[in-house]
Ligand code: ASP
């Protein structure tokens with residue numbers, strides 16, 4: 615018995631049947647004598663559909679109006695889930711982000727939570743209500759609606775768990791935990807029973823889709839253990855916490871990123887400082903360089919290769935061409951048919967490499 619925060623993502627509340635399924639999970643938890651706060655995302659592809667609707671009208675709409683629109687997705691979910699819980703005969707109340715006390719800064723579409731005022735939440739819990747809160751949203755100093763950025767409901771859930779000092783924060787999703795690789799793509803991917811915040815953060819930052827990385831950062835900072843579990847398959851999930859059992863495994867996970875272009879300059883004159891000049895030039899053009907490879911010099915020349923995101927490749931090549939020591943006929947190759955594969959390990963460094 616205690617206070618439990620349960621978060622359900624878009625796929626877990628995608629239709630009436632799934633909403634009823636969530637109502638069942640939530641009320642089972644409540645029946646066991648727990649106080650329950652539920653955070654939900656917009657149903658299925660609702661957020662994408664709303665973005666598409668906005669684009670039909672104005673591709674340049676202000677972020678304030680985008681937030682006003684996108685926050686409506688979660689409003690639908692909380693009302694429907696509250697109705698489902700009512701139909702099972704339990705006391706419940708739905709709250710928008712601002713009603714649940716979420717204050718944020720004013721960066722529309724990527725707002726940061728400043729504070730969660732828990733008065734209302736505590737009052738409703740005190741009245742023995744199941745509280746259903748809209749994820750992904752808050753209110754800024756001007757009392758305008760803001761959203762936290764895509765996937766932000768995870769962060770809403772962790773913020774409530776921190777503010778209420780919850781005993782547990784469960785993140786329900788359509789996979790049954792954190793795997794060593796994407797289980798939809800890799801058949802023998804293994805589920806981890808535990809993983810550390812840092813490892814999870816690396817996996818999330820490198821492209822694993824299970825948890826939003828800001829939510830993991832916040833959980834780490836306030837030491838809130840997160841449990842990633844399936845809303846469809848009632849088996850134990852993965853616990854994300856400070857220290858994890860090793861399970862005799864060095865490699866914790868593998869992720870891939872296909873938004874990669876590899877640029878190679880072949881046959882550069884091998885003089886000291888040339889690499890520095892190249893990377894300074896790219897930095898001056900705000901190009902983020904990821905993996906860098908330099909060949910050993912031969913016949914006073916050497917090759918330098920590096921990766922950038924695909925949309926940065928044309929600008930990078932243009933910038934290189936503008937360098938005085940890059941002659942017109944010096945070959946610059948650009949290969950977009952590559953991917954970055956990262957291996958995240960316990961006590962190891964991340965070793966990303968590219969493969970064609
Ligand atoms: N509905 C929002 C999104 O699709 C927030 C979330 O799902 O966490 O990004």
Ligand code: MG
Pocket residue numbers: 623624655656658661765
């Ligand atoms: Mg969503």
